[in-house]
Amino acid sequence: MTASDTPSFYRRILDNLGDGVLLFDKTLTLTYINMPGEMLLAVSARQVLGARARLVLPCGEQPVEPDLRHAMETGISLTKRNVTLVHPLHVITVNLHISPITEDEATGVLVQVQQVDRHLRISMEEQLLAQQNAARSLLRGLAHEIKNPLGGLRGAAQLLERELQDELREYTQIIIEESDRLQSLLDRMLGPNKLPQKAWLNIHRVLDRVTQLVQAEVPAGVRIVRDYDPSIPEIFGDADQLIQAILNIVRNAAQALGMHGRIVIRSRIDRQVTIGERRHRMAVKIDIIDDGPGIKPELLNHIFYPMVTGRAEGTGLGLSIAQGLISQHGGLIECSSVPGNTVFSLFLPLEEDHEASVPGLGGR
Structure with a gap:
């Protein structure tokens, strides 16, 4: 035997x-x-x-x-x-x-x-996806109800501006500018409104671009370490959307660290990954790890909801947008956190037909 x-x-x-x-x-x-x-x-x-x-x-x-x-x-x-x-x-x-x-x-x-x-994780993933879909549906309905009167308010301010003397127009300008700001906030809450423009891409080029952008922003005491698996094949995705999603997470990590700390960006192949109701033979797993203070336990299960943030100056939109972008790629973001070790894990399924063409991955 x-x-x-x-x-x-x-x-x-x-x-x-x-x-x-x-x-x-x-x-x-x-x-x-x-x-x-x-x-x-x-x-x-x-x-x-x-x-x-x-x-x-x-x-x-x-x-x-x-x-x-x-x-x-x-x-x-x-x-x-x-x-x-x-x-x-x-x-x-x-x-x-x-x-x-x-x-x-x-x-x-x-x-x-x-x-x-593993079974607990699958249950949590299904619950997370259901929560995300429910929150997004609620937001879309709410945004629709707000946008209509907001547009009317802006239009009325523009008409009123034509009738007012110059010294009073600054007030109508405030109404118009604040209406535009609220419109922009609603658009950000809803996330991207266009479908991904997918093409074959090297995920490490995406990660390098994110590293380059964040490295220019963080204090000298914050180190970004890259830990890549060079055997990972190309994935089918929208480079701009993936950059935005990962950038949101890495920026959050940098802001949590303050003046000193370390961020590790790690890529690996994960096998037999279940996302929602579908199991994938292989997926790319991107871990973003920081050694900051961690996320408060009471926030951990809600951080992907819009307007949820642990920072006084935060908008609470970055993680929600990132989850939406990764979801459009058939993937999922998970998070675990204790003081000194916060890990955001992004799972991006590999296309089945591409696996078979990659030596050592498919076609066994």
Whole structure:
């Protein structure tokens, strides 16, 4: 029972599952791991094939090997829930579904690794998208109701200006200017009103442009560090809109830091990403990380709503606009924050047809 015994067709099926699948032989040595398993455990097959189960699935004080051995000896499947796997680089909570496998004279055990917080994340994403859509619909209706009387108010001020003496026209000018300011604010609240003009582009050129713009604005004590994965292929998107979305987030990070701090802009490939109701085999993940004071817990679940801000001088529109722009690209922005580590993660799905043409990404 080795990986070479598995036909390539079935291997592709296993690589497209959302959960990790691991196969151990009768000595509890790993003989197969699918691609989601590699991503979930943050390992490569080359590193762990041939390793014992206790090293692949380190469960701390409750080792997994006795359960694997019990399943093989009794022929009974079992499930271990909320198991904490402690790896050098990360800690994850999973459910382990353990099934004995017997084929001819070979004996082994199949372990399905299901990340518990992944399902919570999917639920949160769906809730976030629903909230965004509801807020945007509400705003559009509200803006429509405000724009009509606002236009009438401006027009009346222009007519009145023609009839007034010069020394009184400054008052009508104030009405006109304030009407224009409110109109501009409404337009910004609604975000871009045009569809993205998409083309194939290098996401790192977008990130470099954002870095260049922000670097010219921030104090000398703020450092911007770029951490790119050079293997990321081109994506299909609107460069100007992506620059605007990412720029809004990086500027927010810079403003949170003040005079000193560090911003890291990191790009990676993420696999088996669920956005809304659709699961994507691969997506580009852009992390914008700062070591500032963090976002207040009471604001964290509402920061993508318009007019929500943690700064007295902020408008609360930057993140809402950024989420809308990324949403137009089929993506999503998430945020986690504790003092000293705030992370905004942008997910941009890779086009399926483009994946197949990129060596090492598709066409397996």
